[in-house]
Amino acid sequence: MDHAASQRAQDVLADQLPAPIRRLADIAFDYGWSWRPEGEALWRSVDPELWDACGRNPVRLLRLAAPAALARAAADPALRAAMDRLADALDAARAAPARATPAGTRDAPVAFLCAEYAIHASLPIYSGGLGVLAGDLLKEASDRAVPLVAVGLLYRRGYFHQRLDPSGLQHEYWTVVPPQQLPLERAVDAAGAPVAIEVPLRGHAVHAAVWRAQVGAVPLYLLDSDVPENAPIDRFVTSQLYVGDREYRLMQYALLGVGAVRALAALGIRPGVFHLNEGHPALAALELARDALARGETLERAVGEVRRRIVFTTHTPVAAGNETYAPADVVSVLGPWLRTLGIEPAAALALGRPPGTSDDAPFGMTDLALRTSRAANGVSRRHAEVSRELWARHWPGLPAAEVPIAAVTNGVHLPTWMAEPMRALLARHLGPEWTAHPEDPARWAGVEELPDEELWAVRCRLRADLVAFARARSISDRLARGEPIAYVERADRAFDPAVLTVGFARRVASYKRLHLLVADPARALALLAGPHPMQVVMAGKAHPRDEGAKAIVQRIFELKGEPNVAERVVYLEDHDMEMARKLVAGCDVWVNLPRPPQEASGTSGMKAALNGGLDLSVLDGWWCEAFDGRNGWAIRSEPGPDEAAQDARDAAALYDLLEREVVPLFYDRDAAGVPRAWLRQVKASLQSIGPRFITARTLEDYVAHVYSP
Known part of the structure; x- marks a missing residue:
């Protein structure tokens, strides 16, 4: 599509490198390296300290590396061989023929539109689960040669960084990363000219450059309004993910939806299907209707034509989480653009609310997406049930059970x-073909026969790696907070590689109920002590405007002076994708405590299970369909009008499970020091969760049941 432009950037970078290692520039501009086992090792071998210091950004690494380091790399035959193998593999993946599917072709791919993408920590345009799911789907589409392109926004300030003070109060700060320092290239059209688009917002044109990130075989196009043609206010539109000001957010959503359609057209890409991942890009539907409206079709017929090309995934199971806007605010931002379509704003506003609603009712992005898509789905079976009830008003007279919102978990x-140690173990025992179709349960049958000693050795190694990481980060975090030196020194003794390790790391929000971990301080502290203790690692950011969530973290910090807490409890700051990989790999038990039914799906527990961790979760989201009584533990939370009483019941259930089942099972060892019963549960978890809760299965569901006409 525009590979030549990327090649120019690679050539510029390659010219700065010694000739024997110039292929490193090719690898640097393809994020496909990031999910191959040899990728991280290759970059680290160039300059390990600089690799960490530059945020694991390969472009910055190569530009900042000292000539002596590059010369050493060029003289290393093992490094050059690894470079060639990886570069050849990435070239082959990009050149592979697109898979033939009813959903799309190379000439008419699926266009995936989303407000955030978690591809790698070096591309900070994500905040949480929505972005992780989007990034994972792009990677899987590359692995499976599914013809797909993606569009998002380039947030130069990204999501915020987190710093906690000694009381646990969160402070936010942002850093600006110019796109020239990222593995990005300006997208160009068929004539080689840089692509730029404009969208009328607030009565004038807002311009955006189009950048491209290569995600294996999948191009990700990112729109950037920070260009000289724009006024300062308009340059800020794409600067920050989920900016607090509502008018700015509406402008972001307009640029995402309308801009995506215009950018793809400018690139000569004509998608067969548009996948709106959450309601943010829903305005794409009206932009797509432009051609039919220009032919004189009515809005109803134009939307009918467009609907055949749009599918929609909703991720938010509570009404308050689906943004709506007063009609006057929508007209203020979008009115001139709507009139360029040849329709009055009132007609468009009617599509953003349920049928029969009054003209002064709020306009909703999710409502618009539901009314302009031919297929809609939630992200777990339970979430689909909740969504059918939540959005039933769009199908008046239809029982909630028959509302056409399906489930793609x-x-x-x-x-x-x-993690690589677990991958290597499974490859040895499940055979080389295991990773070709990991969504096939038969491929996991051999897990039952894994030698306990080998599985336990892998788990101990992953836990030890996490302990080393947690110690180092705890020391730096506590020093930065200005903690007393004695408290900092105790971080150096934090965590024991032989102790049961429990993890809780995700976006901090009130409904996720992190506070249940310390709801009964006496019981919580007792679990940290004695001959069979546990240790806890926590991480997560609260939204800058969510004061209630920030207070939850402070409740955790109130216990930091109690016995054993400084050594056996850590709260790691600035949770990101790189940290998440270490946490889900090293924890023995992954805890999730949402207030049902507010967890749409959740995915962190799936990641922990892939690494031999066991889930202890409230029955909500994905865990409702995953838990079978043998593969972890479940809390049956009973909703009611008294949330405090519900919290007390659920906290008591959590402590009961930890005290009576989890801790005793982990420390029940045979003469060889192996916890046989614990490992039986680990194997049950791997076999039941492994094939079902991976994007290999998710993408196949989308291709077969959503994208296909």
């Missing part, structure tokens, strides 16, 4: 989230 990208 989320999964995670196995090569990204399964």
Whole structure:
């Protein structure tokens, strides 16, 4: 499509490198390296300290590396051989013929539109689960040669960085990363000219450059309004992910939806299917209707034509999480653009609310997506049930059970989230063909026969790696907070590689109920002590405007002076994708405590399970369909009008499970020091969760049941 432009950037970078290692520039501009086992090792071998210091950004690494380091790399035959193998593999993946599917072709691919993407920590345009799911689907589409292109926004300030003070209060700061320092290239059209688009917002044109990130065989196009043609206010539109100001967010959503359609057209790409991942890009439907409206079709007929090309995934199971806008605010931002379509704003506004609603009712992005798509789905079976009830008003007279919102349960990208020691163990015992179709349960049958000693050795290694990481990060975090030196020194003794390790790391929001871990301080502290203790690692960011969530983290910090807490409890700051990979790999038990039914799916527990961790979760989201009584533990949370009483019941159930089942099972060892019963549960978890909750299965569901006409 525009590979030549990327090649120019690679050539510029390659010219700065010694001749024997110039193929490193090719690898640097393809994020396909990031989910191959040899990728991280290759970059680290160039300059390990600089690799960490530059945020694991290969373009910055190669530009900042000292001539002596590059010369050493060029003289290393093992490095050059690894470079050639990886470069050849990435070239082959990009050149592979697109898979023939009813959903799309190379000439008419699936266009995936989303507000955030978690591809790698060096591309900070994500905040949480929505972005991780999007990034994982792009990687899986590359692995499976599914013809897909993606469009998002380039947030130069990204999502915020987190710093906690000694009380646990969160402070936010942002850093600006110019696109020239990222593995990005300006997208160009067929004539080789850089592509730029404009969208009328607030009565004038807002311009955007189009950048491209290569995600294996999948191009990800990112729109950037920080260009000289724009006024300062308009340059800020794409600067920050989920900016707090509502008018700015509406402008972001307009640029995402309308801009995506215009950018793809400028690139000569004519998608067969548009996948709106959450309601943010829903305005794409009206932009797509432009041609039919220009032919004189009515809005109803134009939307009918467009509907055949749009599918929609909703991710938010509570009404308050689906943004709506007053009609006057929509007209203020979007009115001139709507009139360029040849329709009055009132006609478009009617599509953003349920049928029969009054003209002054709010306009909703999710409502618009539901009304302009031919297929809609939730991200777990339970979430689909909740969504059918939540959005039933769009199908008046239809029982909620018959509302056409299906379920495609989320999964995670196995090569990204399964740590290499576990991958190597399974490859040895399940055979070389195991990773070809990991969604096939038969491929996992051999897990039952894994030698306990080998499985336990892998788990101990992953836990030890996490302990080393947690110690180092705890020391730096506590020093940066200005903690007393004695408290900092205790971080150096934090965690024991032989102790049961429990993890809780995700976006901090009130409904996720992190506070249940310390709801009964006496019981919580007792679990940290004694001959069979546990240790806890926590991480997560609260939204900058969510004061209630910030207070939850402070409750955790209130216990930091209690016995054993400084050594056996850590809260790691600035949770990101790189940290998440270490946490889900090393924890023995992964805890999730959402208030049902507010967890649409959740995916962190899936990642932990792929690494031999066991889930202890409230029955909500994906865990409702995953838990079978043998593969982890479940809390049956009973909703009611008294949330405090519900919290007390669920906290008591959590402590009961930890005290009576989890801790005793982990420390029940035979003469060889192996916890046989624990490992039986680990194997049950791998076999039941492994094939079902990975993007290999998720993408196949989308191709077969959603994308196909």
